Amino acid sequence: MKVILQETLEGVGHLGDLINVADGFARNYLLPRRKAVEANSRSIKAFEHAKRVAAEKAKKEKLEIEAHAKKVSAVTLTIEAQVGKDDKMFGSVTAKDIAEGLAAQGFTVDRRKIQLAQPIKELGTVTVPIKMPRDVTATVTVRVVKKQEADTAAPASA
Structure with a gap:
């Protein structure tokens, strides 16, 4: 099952990684604990949008700090x-x-x-x-x- 990680997990992957894991691992551990979401087209687009928004916010914050x-x-x-x-x-x-x-x-x-x-x-x-x-x-x-x-x-x- 393909999932997008919501946080960094030791030995599994980093925040935002699109990884392929065993179905049981995803259903029994990752999804119930909200450590990952199932990778469908909607969740991939939502995550990419959130990543863009965070990058723009970080850029704006860096400009303020530089000023x-x-x-x-x-x-x-x-x-x-x-x-x-x-x-x-x-x-x-x-x-x-x-x-x-x-x-x-x-x-x-x-x-x-x-x-x-x-x-x-x-x-x-x-x-x-x-x-x-x-x-x-x-x-x-x-x-x-x-x-x-x-x-x-x-x-x-x-």
């Missing part, structure tokens, strides 16, 4: 860090700091999606990739600058 990634990539994030002698940073800039900076600018990004190999431990400019859904990657420019001390800006009183 969002372009907006995120346009952002330049400036993070102030405390430094000591010879501009040596205390601590480091992590993915959490970058996610908070993006959230302050109106972009919600999961910190686990920020692909920072190691925390940033020196002043300067770094481009950081951010993984988005559907294999889209945005890059954010992060500038790490010296934090201006509040007490050095205030005049000394006598």
